Amino acid sequence: MRLFISVVVLSMFCSSLAVAAPKEPKEKPRKGNPEEQEVLDLTAKLTSDIDTRADGNVSDWGAFDGVEVKSTLLSGEYDYDWTGPKDLSAKIQAQYGAEKIYFYVNVTDNAVVSKKKQWKSDRVEIWLVPEAEDGKALGSPRGVSMDIGPMVDGDKALIKWVSGRGADGLEGAGFVGEEGYDFEVSIAYSALAKTSPVMNGYMRYCVIIRDWDQDDPNEDEATLGTCPIDPKKPGSIKREKMGRIRLALRDSIWTKILNADREAAKIEAEWTKVEADIAGTSMPEIIAFAGDTLLIAGMGLNGYAGLTWNKISLDSGFSTAVPQITFEDVDGDKQKEVIVTRNEHCNNGGMNADRSYIFKQSSSGIKFIASFIREQRYDSGSDDYVRNHYKYTKNGIVQTLDKSSKSMQACELKGMEDTAPMLMPGGDTSATIPYL
Numbered sequence: 294m295r296l297f298i299s300v301v302v303l304s305m306f307c308s309s310l311a312v313a314a315p316k317e318p319k320e321k322p323r324k325g326n327p328e329e330q331e332v333l334d335l336t337a338k339l340t341s342d343i344d345t346r347a348d349g350n351v352s353d354w355g356a357f358d359g360v361e362v363k364s365t366l367l368s369g370e371y372d373y374d375w376t377g378p379k380d381l382s383a384k385i386q387a388q389y390g391a392e393k394i395y396f397y398v399n400v401t402d403n404a405v406v407s408k409k410k411q412w413k414s415d416r417v418e419i420w421l422v423p424e425a426e427d428g429k430a431l432g433s434p435r436g437v438s439m440d441i442g443p444m445v446d447g448d449k450a451l452i453k454w455v456s457g458r459g460a461d462g463l464e465g466a467g468f469v470g471e472e473g474y475d476f477e478v479s480i481a482y483s484a485l486a487k488t489s490p491v492m493n494g495y496m497r498y499c500v501i502i503r504d505w506d507q508d509d510p511n512e513d514e515a516t517l518g519t520c521p522i523d524p525k526k527p528g529s530i531k532r533e534k535m536g537r538i539r540l541a542l543r544d545s546i547w548t549k550i551l552n553a554d555r556e557a558a559k560i561e562a563e564w565t566k567v568e569a570d571i572a573g574t575s576m577p578e579i580i581a582f583a584g585d586t587l588l589i590a591g592m593g594l595n596g597y598a599g600l601t602w603n604k605i606s607l608d609s610g611f612s613t614a615v616p617q618i619t620f621e622d623v624d625g626d627k628q629k630e631v632i633v634t635r636n637e638h639c640n641n642g643g644m645n646a647d648r649s650y651i652f653k654q655s656s657s658g659i660k661f662i663a664s665f666i667r668e669q670r671y672d673s674g675s676d677d678y679v680r681n682h683y684k685y686t687k688n689g690i691v692q693t694l695d696k697s698s699k700s701m702q703a704c705e706l707k708g709m710e711d712t713a714p715m716l717m718p719g720g721d722t723s724a725t726i727p728y729l
Contacts, residue, residue, distance in 0.1 A: 322373055325366025325516065333360045333519040334536045335387050335498065339545045342390035343598050347479035349466030354397050359386035360536075362502065362517045368524045369515030374506075379403055381504040381515055383417075389540050391576060391592040391600075392489075393462075393479045394421075394496055398439070402473040404506045407442035412505045413514070414442025417476055418455065420522065422497040422532050423490040431494070432486035433457070434528055434535075439476040441467050452478060456528050459484060489576050492543045492568060497535040501527060543568070546579060546590055550602055557604075560584055569620045571629050571654045578654070582616045582633055585609050587652060589631070589659055596656055603658040607650060608708035610637035623651060623685035624662075624728060630654075634667065639704035643672045646704040648712065649683075662728040663690055664712040669704040677701060681716050683726075690726040692716060 336358060345353065363382035369375050380403050388395040398417050408414040417439045423431040440451040450467030454460060462484025468475045482489040490496060499520040506512060516524040520535050547566070551558040563583040570577045571589070578591030579602075590602030616635040623630045634649040646669040653660045670678040682695040694716040703715050713726045 322370040324370050325368045325375075327367045327518070327521040327523050330365045330367060330518055330521045332521070332534060332536050333362070335360055335385065335519075335538045337387035337389045337394070337496075337538045337540070339542065340388040340390050340395065341599060342392050345388065345390060345393075345395060345479070347395060347465045347477045349468050349475070349477055351397055351399075351468075351475060351477055354386055354388075357384060357386065359384055359397075360519060361385075362500070362519055365517065367501070367516040367518050367522065369504075369513045374513050375504070375515040380506070381502060381517060383500070383502045383517065385500050385519065387498075387538055389491065389496070389538070389542075391491060391542060392483070393481050394538070394540075395477070395479045396500075398476045398478075398500060398502070400473045400475065400502055402504060404508070405441060405445055405469055405474055406505055406507050407445040408440075409507060411510075412507055412512075413503070414440050414445070415474070415505060416440040416442065416503050418501040418503070418527060419478070419480075420499045420501075420527055420530060420535070421480065421485055422535065423482060423486045423488075424495040424497050424532070424537075425488070425490060426493045426495075428495075430497075430532055431488050431490055434530055434532070435485055436527060437463060437478060437480060439465060439467065439478060441469060441474045441476070444469050444474075450476070452476075454484075457484075491540045492577060494540050496538040496540060497532050498538055499527075499530055499535045542576075542592075543579060546600055546602075549600065550588070550590055554604075557583075557586075557588065564588075565616055565618065567618050569629060569631075571620060571631060573628055580618055580631055582618060587631070587633060587650075587659065589652075589654055594654070595658060603654075605652065605659045605661060608711070609635075609648070609650075610639070610706040610708070612637045621685065623690070624653075625687040628654075630662070637706055638672075639669065639706060641705045642702050644669055644701075644704050645672055646670075646706060646715075648706060660729075661711070663726055664708075665690065665692065665726060666704060666706070666712065666715045669701065669715060679715060679717060688725075689728055692724045692726055694718070694722045 363378040382401045384399045386397045420436045435457040436455040438455045444450040452465040462481030465478030501518045504515045564581045566581045568577040574593040581588045585607040614636040619632045620629040631652040647667045651663040668680040677698045679697040680695040684691040
């Protein structure tokens, strides 16, 4: 009897321990957090807008040279909505031309789906902001949506703007494969801003890859990206949280010129380079001057859509000063001419003078149209000088004697046959210089 009682008491004690033990808390699923995603910059190669097409044929992209997104969720639950890179990941590449920027997005997705009643399709978004060389924004964030869903149903992939005005400047194509899908897209700079960043600026970018497996009614959308962007409010992304793509057409053009032109390469350190749209193209040209040579390079010159450049050599006097290059519509045709002004040594009297040369860019190349002397003075540092004033008109340049300290001998410069002589005290006070 005693034995029976002791066993019963022990059993009751154990039972009471089991009831009193606390329950282990259920572990909450880990959710995606945009702030955990690092900002990924992207390298872009220069390409030709003539030869490059966003047509879905991606063989021209060559070996992979881009960024991968495969580990950090922006939204959705780990292990439930996303099980790893084979479930959803992507490789992203970029190229840029004179007028467009190009993206190739290769998505690994184990279940490519089309739009259903309660869900959206699998798709990619690219958000862009062009940026100047000094870091100033040239526009507001604008998004492109590339929806693969219609292609799953036998139609074309849907590629469209999702923000901003205007529907032009966008081309692309999609492809569905066994392990996912691809998108190739081109976006014109003109659709993003009035001023292009291509010469020496940046393109701020962020790519979002959205995924629905549609195998559970409780499923959430899983998203990956190249920056800490909120998939629910992508248009509110801050520019400083977007990746950068360096655009350096100016450097690429100049490198090509030096590689092709030995004479230009010999005086590489002497070139003074500025930029201006003097040919009425969609972007500025590079205007460079060194020694006695003016060079104008750009895309779309002389009726050729690709890169070309024109050179003209001056018959001019000796000069060691850095030239001043300005731009003005001197003949009233609403196209700016190039005005190069530099100090040259006179052949007589121990004097120097500031001479200006005016050049016009036309379909046939650079044309020299006028030259004149603005001011002359003695090398000795004397206060004596003679200055002329010039007014540009449609038919020529009106020249007037401006000021002078006293009578001087007229400066004689090399190449004076193409330069209007100075008006000197005691002679004519005005003249007209016709354009050549």
